[in-house]
Amino acid sequence: MSKLKNTFSSSLGKKLIMALTGLFLCTFLVVHLIGNLQLFKADGGKAFNDYAYFMTHFTPIKVVSYLLYTSIIVHALYALMLTLANRKARPVSYGAYAGSANSPWTSRNMGILGTVLLVFIVVHMSNFWYEYHWGKVPFVEYRTDLTTGQTTQTELAAADFKDYVKYIDNGVEITRAKDLYATTAFAFQTWWLVALYVLGMAALSFHLIHGFSSAFQTLGWDHKKYVPLIKMIGIWGFGVLIPLAFAAMPLYFFFCI
Amino acid sequence: MLSHIQTVNSKLTTANCIHMSGNMNLTLKVWRQPNNDTKGSFVNYPAQNISPDMSFLEMLDVVNEDLVKKGEDPIHFDHDCREGICGMCSLHINGRPHGPKQAITTCQLHMRSFKDDQTITIEPWRATAFPVIKDLAVDRSAFDRIQRAGGFISVNTGGVPDANAIAIPKPVADEAFNSATCIGCGACVAACKNASAMLFVSAKVSQMALLPQGQPERYKRVQAMVAQMDEEGFGSCTNTGACEAECPKEIKITNIARMNRDFFTAKFFKQEEA
Known part of the structure; x- marks a missing residue:
């Protein structure tokens, strides 16, 4: 040690x-x-x-x-x-120091x-x-239609979930997240x-x-x-x-x- | 033909005249400091009628002769062999160790590297570990103490061994020799913005770490020398490469990488203690 x-x-x-x-x-x-x-x-x-x-x-x-x-x-x-x-290690500095000449x-x-x-x-x-x-990061909801792949988004005023949720409802993938x-x-x-x-x-x-x-x-x-x-x-x-x-x-x- | 020779002669004479009258007048801004306990300051001195063929140290000799004649205290500076091999001369000239040229010591620097009427700033190596003795002369015995801590090989003396009894590949021998060309002048410390002695210590570690004779004490040596380096109050390396650029013997910072490698190997993978 x-x-x-x-x-x-x-x-x-x-x-x-x-x-x-x-x-x-x-x-x-x-x-x-x-x-x-x-x-x-x-x-x-x-x-x-x-x-x-x-x-x-x-x-x-x-x-x-x-x-x-x-x-x-x-x-x-x-x-x-x-x-x-x-x-x-150098308490008295140089009067002339040409550092650019060597480094x-x-x-x-x-x-x-x-x-x-x-x-x-x-x-x-x-x-x-x-x-x-x-x-105070806003919240957002993304709705992705799984058949067409189209995504729409809406701002959420307040969160009724903790940080992040993702689930599928009726062929639509819903993601709610903090909108960083x-x-x-x-x-x-x-x-x-x-x-x-x-x-x-x-x-x-x-x-x-x-x-x-x-x-x-x-x-x-x-x-x-x-x-x-x-x-x-x-x-x-x-x-x-x-x-x-x-x-x-x-x-x-x-x-x- | 004769006339041609005469022309050449007359050209030579003219050249000589230009040469004689080509002597320089300079202003020296010199650091004067009675000892390490007293604060120093810059003092200006004229250096007149200086031949461009003089070395920097010869120029200082001329200035000092004048000072002695006037009854003033001459400028103290370190020098010995004056042929670039002893490592005794120092001087931080216009912001660079050993002056504006590369791969030479101050004794090998000639006045033709400067312009007429130029002001030249001359300072000592500045580092806590190199206390000022007087003016431009500093005490570099910290380097000796680092060497004493491990920069040697312990062998019994005896008969002369056979040549080539120990096989060393040529590239390895060359590399070890390059490291061994370090003259311990301290320019690396002077050039480093952190006043680090890593280039010196790594060259001394490397020259033995590379050779078979250095192996028995390899890991003990590197720990002991680094410990002594830290104790002397040198700064630490930030890999600026200034030391390598200013080293009169062109020691490479690959030595520093080798020393780091050996140090960490010693600390983490070896039993040997310093």
């Missing part, structure tokens, strides 16, 4: 925690993105609302979600601890980018996660919230352009064959594709809906 304690109190051990929590958060991004793509489906939000219910009520997902919240907090706390220790901008600004992301996460969770659980889709569509009519989300995704992009491959370097995975692949996934997958796809969502609601 003392060996473990000794490992995680060392600078390398703390870096290991940063790398592992960081990579875990990266895998979450992929899942979150795939789920959120339901927003683009033109079905009045049925698929998205089904997905929202599944994510908040399926036990294994709930367990992972608590692991996720813990990871965010641990990642931020260890970043703070390491940053303070690093400041202590990329992203790598030198992970703390600032991470802070922007933390603010974004707090805003994002209060917008949707808090609202869905304890806020409507909440999302409404939230992204506000221009400054859209701007904040796009800014958050820009920060995510720059954070991951350095962060993803950096985590593998910390873990010690260094290989002539695989490092270029890791770098490519880090830059194009996590640095470009994922933040762009996420940023497209608020923009879609603001300009197209």
Whole structure:
């Protein structure tokens, strides 16, 4: 036990925690993105609302979600601890420091980018996660005629069910759910919230352009064959594709809906 | 033919004239600090009639001669071999360790890398683990203590072993040699925004971890050296790559990945304690 304690109190051990929590958060991004793509489906939000219910009520997902919240907090706390220790390692700063001559901008600004992301996460969770659980999310009823496949929807004033019901009545599939889709569509009519989300995704992009491959370097995975692949996934997958796809969502609601 | 030679000669003479009059006048913004307990500050000094062929340290010698003549305290700076192999010279020049060029030490930096009338900012390596002795000279004995913690191989001395008695593949030998070229100057610490010593420590760990002779103490060594590195008050690595870019011996950060790998292997999969 003392060996473990000794490992995680060392600078390398703390870096290991940063790398592992960081990579875990990266895998979450992929899942979150795939789920959120339901927003683009033109079905009045049925698929998205089904997905929202599944994510908040399926036990294994709930367990992972608590692991996720813990990871965010641990990642931020260890970043703070390491940053303070690093400041202590150079109490008198240089009069002239040409950082841009020897290192990329992203790598030198992970703390600032991470802070922007933390603010974004707090805003994002209060917008949707808090609202869905304890806020005033409207209710919706979808009626799908199983013979024709036609779906109609009506807003429900109050719920006489708990969170979600789905049953078939006379060849019509009736789904009643919390309408998180409507909440999302409404939230992204506000221009400054859209701007904040796009800014958050820009920060995510720059954070991951350095962060993803950096985590593998910390873990010690260094290989002539695989490092270029890791770098490519880090830059194009996590640095470009994922933040762009996420940023497209608020923009879609603001300009197209 | 003769006239041609004369033309060449006259060109040479002209070139020489330009050269002589091509001496530079510079302003040095130098960090002066009596000792580690006293706060330091920048002081400006003129450096006049400096030949572009001088090394940076020779330029400082000229400035110091003037200071001594005037009865002022000369600028203290570290130097020894002046041929780029001892690792003694330091200096953070215009925001970069060993100045603007890559893969050289300050003694190998020539004044032709600067422009006439330029102001050059000269600072010591700045790190808690490298306390200022005086002015630009810092105490790098933290590196010695890290080495003493595990940067060695314990073998009994005896007869000279047969050459090639221990087979080492050429690429591995090359890699170990590359790591071993570290001269311990501290530029990696100076360049790192966190004042981390990971490149130095990882080079010292690697040169032995790669070779058969280093295996018996491999996992003990890495734990001991990392522990000493942390105790000295160096920062931690954020993989910016600044150390690799500024290292006069071009030590690669693949060494850092190797050290991390060995450290985690030692901590999670091996019995050896530091």
